[in-house]
Amino acid sequence: MKPLHTSILILFVWGLSVLPVQADRMEKAPKSIEKLDVIEHLDTQLPLDLxxxxxxxxxxxxxxxxxxxxxxxxxxxxxxxxxxxxxxxxxxxxxxxxxxxxxxxxxxxxxxxxxxxxxxxxxxxxxxxxxxxxxxxxxxxxxxxxxxxxxxxxxxxxxxxxxxxxxxxxxxxxxxxxxxxxxxxxxxxxxxxxxxxxxxxxxxxxxxxxxxKIGSTVDRFLLFCFHYDADSGRYAPTARNIMKIGGFATVFILTVVLIPYWRGRKGRQVLETGDAQAHEVPQETRHFSTPEH
Missing domain, CATH: 3.40.30.10 (Glutaredoxin)
Known part of the structure; x- marks a missing residue:
């Protein structure tokens, strides 16, 4: 085996042998703090007279x-x-x-x-x-x-x-x-x-x-869309609320935008049909009328 390869192999084996020793030397947390925790007291009144x-x-x-x-x-x-x-x-x-x-x-x-x-x-x-x-x-x-x-x-x-x-x-x-x-x-x-x-x-x-009391209407709307995820420590989108908003938006578009549009379009078609019929010359008149000389 070449000297360079031998040196690399020796360093590799030495590294493996050292790792467990380093792990054993890691300091453990004192027993007095192992059970420290946060017990959430949401909506609890703080002692303001302290x-x-x-x-x-x-x-x-x-x-x-x-x-x-x-x-x-x-x-x-x-x-x-x-x-x-x-x-x-x-x-x-x-x-x-x-x-x-x-x-x-x-x-x-x-x-x-x-x-x-x-x-x-x-x-x-x-x-x-x-x-x-x-x-x-x-x-x-x-x-x-x-x-x-x-x-x-x-x-x-x-x-x-x-x-x-x-x-x-x-x-x-x-x-x-x-x-x-x-x-x-x-x-x-x-x-x-x-x-x-x-x-x-x-x-x-x-x-x-x-x-x-602070924040805009958009901020309060976002609060409805998001819930606090304790695992990640931040607000995350709520699928249920987003689906509700999506459904509401669909109904809103149908009732406020599309239905009036369809009704208006249908009304215009009726008017256009009526106007065309009013200006149409009867067949009898077209076949038997002769121009005056």
């Missing part, structure tokens, strides 16, 4: 951000999160930038830190980071980053159905990537999972949460 501190150090309640006129995107994060929170919030900002609607006008965003040691100064730095990424002037009033005591954090997490756990050996929090879209009066309307939030998903979720 007390927190905003990014300026001012005492606030959760209810201060539910203004009865627009939906709220609610998230549990923390500023020292090594990766997931940053990925999630960056993806959210990217999706919101594609909307024609703006924070502090059509919706608000509220992030509550799950770390009771987080200071309002640290929360303010996080707010400025994502507001800068959002890059839409005059909308700072729609971005809210809160911190608070453990008791308030736990009560809010329980109401949201979001489980999290502090992992002491890593000195970080384990938590799911999920956002809640809430109604203006503080009820849970929709859960959005993952680190990808397409424009259409955000838009329909906000229209749904606002109960039609």
């Amino acid at each position: 007390k927190f501190q905003d990014s300026s150090g001012k005492p606030v309640t959760l209810g201060d951000y539910f203004k009865k006129d627009r939906p709220v995107i609610l998230s549990l994060n923390y500023s020292n999160c090594p990766m997931l929170c940053s990925l999630q919030l960056t993806a959210l900002v990217r999706g919101l930038k594609e909307l024609e609607w703006s924070a502090d006008e059509q919706y608000d965003f509220v992030s509550v830190s799950i770390d009771p040691k987080e200071t309002y100064q640290r929360a303010n730095l996080t707010k400025q980071k994502y507001f800068k990424e959002y890059d839409r002037a005059g909308t700072a009033g729609g971005w809210h980053f809160l911190c608070g005591r453990q008791e308030s954090i736990d009560q809010l997490a329980d109401a949201m159905g979001v489980q999290y756990q502090y992992v002491a050996e890593r000195q970080e929090y384990a938590h799911p990537a999920v956002l809640l879209v809430c109604t203006p009066d503080g009820r849970v309307s929709r859960y959005l999972y993952g680190i990808n939030f397409p424009k259409q998903t955000l838009k329909l979720a906000l229209v749904e949460a606002s109960e039609g």
